[in-house]
Amino acid sequence: MSETNISVPENSLSPTDCKGLADVLSSVGDKWTIMVVGALSKGSLRYNEIQRRVSGISQRMLTMTLKRLEVDGIVTRTLFPSVPPRVDYELTELGQTLRGALVPLHVWAAKNKQTIALNRLDAVGTRKNDSSPQTFGQIAATSHSDTSRSTRLP
Template sequence: MVTDQPRTVFGDPYRADCPTRRILDRIGDRWTVLIVGVLSDGDARFSQLLRRIDGISQKMLTQTLRGLERDGLVRRTVYPEVPPRVEYALTEAGRTLCEPLHALQDWAIAHLDDITASQEAHDDGLGVGGVR
């Protein structure tokens, strides 16, 4: 059977139609990285996440948590109390993200001075290595 439509290649995030692209978009999002980082220390309530992650809005925290829950990376547990208590935790799949995301965080910290110097040189019109 021959078709005119290109075949979807799974596992190729460089193709726009590959589902892995959406997964990379999710785990590469800055809010996801920070939420997973907080939850790697243990379960947290919405208000705890909001206080811990400086600069995130309630709307963005809600959207990101919903997406992470949908993707099976975060579990939302509602406790039958008055008022209801809701906690968020990493699932087993979510916990597997901790090591690579911590490695990225460590890399960013280790290279902060070099990157900042490069940005300043670039912004000053010098380019990399002081040459333009």
């Protein structure tokens, strides 16, 4: 399978380009997909091993995510004829390229997550004067609860 290099000059994303990117990201950019791809990044795993590595994922969500990734050609499912049956999941060549694309995004997120979290606090007027680090989940919960309080009907 050959890799296609598409040269896109900076600052040239048209609305059509953005829609195409959004379509792809809606499939591969959700929380569970990213975590499953990360779990499979070092090699094939059995279903239960993936579930153990992807903290918090339900059996139903893992099954749906793996099926979608298999349909998209990102993951292969190999059934071994044994008793009990053994099923392994592994990233395809396309899946490996997705993993490679996620690495720079991970670096960017790690570098900027604190700034984004503080900006979210500023946006809802709840930023504290201390500099204690908070997770996105804590910020989102604070932001969501603060904004929902202000928009709640009597």
